[in-house]
Amino acid sequence: MTSPVIEVQDLTKVYSGGTRAVDGITFSIQPGELFGFLGPNGAGKTTTIRVLATLLRATSGIARVAGLDVGTHPADVRRRLGLAMQTPTLDTFATGRENIELIGRMHRVPAAELKRRTDELLELMGLAQVARKMAGTYSGGMRRRLDLACALVHRPEVLILDEPTEGLDPQSRIALWGELERISKDGTTMLLTTHYMEEADRLCNRVAIIDNGRIVVDGSPAQLKAGIGADTVTLQLDAHGPEDLARQQTNVRDQLHGFEPLEAVTPESFGVSLSIRGAGRALPDLMRSLDRNGDGVRIVGLAVSQPTLDDVFLKYTGRRIRTEAADQPIILGW
Amino acid sequence: MTAVIGDLIYESWYLGLRTLRRFYRVPANWIGIIAFPLIQLFVFSQLFKDIIQLPGFRAGGSGSYLAYLAPGQIAFTAFFAVAWSGSSILVEYRNGYMDKLRATPIRRVSILFGELAPLFLESAVMAGGILALSIVLGATIRTGVLGAALILVLAGLFGMAWAGTSFVPAFLTKSEQATGTLSLLFFPIAFMSTAFVPPALMPGWLQTVNAWNPITFLIEAIRPLMVSGYDWAAIGKALLALGILGTVLQSATLWAFRRLTA
Ligand SMILES: Nc1ncnc2c1ncn2[C@@H]1O[C@H](COP(=O)(O)OP(=O)(O)OP(=O)(O)O)[C@@H](O)[C@H]1O
Ligand SMILES: [Mg+2]
Numbered sequence: 001m002t003s004p005v006i007e008v009q010d011l012t013k014v015y016s017g018g019t020r021a022v023d024g025i026t027f028s029i030q031p032g033e034l035f036g037f038l039g040p041n042g043a044g045k046t047t048t049i050r051v052l053a054t055l056l057r058a059t060s061g062i063a064r065v066a067g068l069d070v071g072t073h074p075a076d077v078r079r080r081l082g083l084a085m086q087t088p089t090l091d092t093f094a095t096g097r098e099n100i101e102l103i104g105r106m107h108r109v110p111a112a113e114l115k116r117r118t119d120e121l122l123e124l125m126g127l128a129q130v131a132r133k134m135a136g137t138y139s140g141g142m143r144r145r146l147d148l149a150c151a152l153v154h155r156p157e158v159l160i161l162d163e164p165t166e167g168l169d170p171q172s173r174i175a176l177w178g179e180l181e182r183i184s185k186d187g188t189t190m191l192l193t194t195h196y197m198e199e200a201d202r203l204c205n206r207v208a209i210i211d212n213g214r215i216v217v218d219g220s221p222a223q224l225k226a227g228i229g230a231d232t233v234t235l236q237l238d239a240h241g242p243e244d245l246a247r248q249q250t251n252v253r254d255q256l257h258g259f260e261p262l263e264a265v266t267p268e269s270f271g272v273s274l275s276i277r278g279a280g281r282a283l284p285d286l287m288r289s290l291d292r293n294g295d296g297v298r299i300v301g302l303a304v305s306q307p308t309l310d311d312v313f314l315k316y317t318g319r320r321i322r323t324e325a326a327d328q329p330i331i332l333g334w
Numbered sequence: 335m336t337a338v339i340g341d342l343i344y345e346s347w348y349l350g351l352r353t354l355r356r357f358y359r360v361p362a363n364w365i366g367i368i369a370f371p372l373i374q375l376f377v378f379s380q381l382f383k384d385i386i387q388l389p390g391f392r393a394g395g396s397g398s399y400l401a402y403l404a405p406g407q408i409a410f411t412a413f414f415a416v417a418w419s420g421s422s423i424l425v426e427y428r429n430g431y432m433d434k435l436r437a438t439p440i441r442r443v444s445i446l447f448g449e450l451a452p453l454f455l456e457s458a459v460m461a462g463g464i465l466a467l468s469i470v471l472g473a474t475i476r477t478g479v480l481g482a483a484l485i486l487v488l489a490g491l492f493g494m495a496w497a498g499t500s501f502v503p504a505f506l507t508k509s510e511q512a513t514g515t516l517s518l519l520f521f522p523i524a525f526m527s528t529a530f531v532p533p534a535l536m537p538g539w540l541q542t543v544n545a546w547n548p549i550t551f552l553i554e555a556i557r558p559l560m561v562s563g564y565d566w567a568a569i570g571k572a573l574l575a576l577g578i579l580g581t582v583l584q585s586a587t588l589w590a591f592r593r594l595t596a
Contacts, residue, residue, distance in 0.1 A: 102348060103438060
């Protein structure tokens with residue numbers, strides 16, 4: 001077995017104010033994995049990332065990047081790491097190109113190589129047209145992409161992205177997903193945080209759900225969803241009035257009596273929804289059962305939905321994930 | 335050791351270029367710096383035109399009050415160039431750009447050097463602007479181009495040294511408002527200096543104070559370069575005064591910076 005690229009053991013961070021932001025988390029990321037941290041506001045995602053990026057000292061526990069302890073070998077860790085924080089951080093009085101080049105220089109990318117990579121990244125991120133404009137004039141989406149380009153300029157082994165699609169419109173989000181998938185395919189190990197279920201589901205090959213500074217559960221999206229069990233099949237019924245609807249609902253229940261994958265039947269205003277294990281495979285049998293056992297059920301619509309990570313989050317934390325975002329806390333001065 | 339120095343120079347160079355860019359791309363910066371000294375030069379030279387008749391001035395050899403005022407306004411300009419120098423670095427500390435730099439494999443102090451070193455150039459260039467304007471208005475520069483260059487070096491060194499009065503409170507309080515508080519000490523110190531009247535016209539206690547006033551040393555080194563010729567003793571004293579001032583203020587800055595980024 002190859003050694004993990006990121007290895008975290010029993011990591012704890014207590015801020016000076018007493019907030020226990022990260023409370024003993026353990027996980028590891030294998031080379032080439034795209035690992036997602038999914039959790040609500042204040043879960044401790046950014047804190048964990050800041051420790052891994054050598055920007056914050058852990059209170060206790062171990063954090064290693066490429067086998068190097070972040071506390072004792074910060075410079076070596078930084079050389080291997082590409083980082084984009086939750087809020088894009090750019091030099092607003094510098095052009096897009098200048099922003100990328102400065103970070104490249106700090107990473108000692110040789111001049112000719114730097115020029116080539118900068119051109120390439122500007123092209124890749126769709127910023128070639130605005131490369132000579134001040135970053136301060138960029139839109140939110142352009143800032144995100146420029147920030148990502150900065151994180152990639154030295155070809156890092158590990159890419160850490162804190163909420164990379166926060167504040168993007170749906171179209172830009174999907175475009176960025178495509179970008180991230182491509183970077184991942186090139187072999188870069190990636191850790192990203194998100195509070196979008198859809199994002200974790202679509203992008204990550206492994207997800208850890210983090211809540212209150214602890215990892216509640218981790219696994220591949222499919223594993224996590226399988227842990228939930230049944231899919232939902234909703235049947236829309238053509239009924240004349242409430243009595244007819246009730247009658248048809250009873251018929252469905254009767255006709256499916258003994259249907260093995262069925263877990264529950266719930267009457268709904270539009271018809272009925274069924275909890276069925278492996279609904280995809282069970283569907284033909286389901287239809288046959290309903291058909292064989294006579295009529296009295298008029299199905300006009302059918303939908304199958306698999307459990308979402310939202311359901312997973314709900315199951316393990318007892319809460320639905322909130323989707324509003326929060327920035328890092330403002331550092332108050334005097 | 336040499337590798338460390340090489341790293342520091344390389345990193346500070348590119349970070350410093352960035353700082354310079356940020357400075358010159360905002361025209362308000364250089365207008366704001368030069369406006370007040372220019373107004374002082376212009377208004378005071380008219381208002382106190384005849385003050386030059388007083389016996390204390392004759393000895394200095396300045397032909398007009400404007401010529402007497404100009405060296406002090408060069409110091410004022412260098413001051414304005416650095417009075418709020420702590421604010422940009424504080425803004426970037428707050429918005430996370432400093433973290434972005436710190437997550438790259440550079441030495442932490444390079445970030446500070448990249449802010450500090452360009453202040454030499456900014457102060458010197460701005461001082462050059464006011465020097466040129468004062469010559470247009472009637473001041474002289476007896477020592478020519480070389481003397482002018484020497485004046486700009488002195489102004490640049492003063493700017494770099496004085497920047498510490500903005501950096502230290504900025505780093506310690508993390509408040510933009512604080513960046514311009516301690517540095518404003520320049521005003522009382524400059525008004526007590528020989529920027530406006532020669533020591534002969536001052537009460538005894540002020541003369542004593544001026545024996546220790548770094549701004550007086552700076553001005554008294556610049557003035558001969560403009561009105562008479564090279565006064566190496568005065569230049570030596572100014573360099574020593576600026577050296578001490580710079581060492582004290584910049585050591586404090588370094589300490590405060592380490593504290594901020596600990
Ligand atoms: N610098 C700080 N000082 C004190 N407390 C902090 C600091 N940064 C974060 N915290 C606290 O630590 C907890 C975890 O914050 P963190 O930023 O890691 O959460 P997050 O998972 O990134 O949340 P979000 O989705 O909102 O970005 C929160 O309760 C937060 O208030
Ligand atoms: Mg966060």
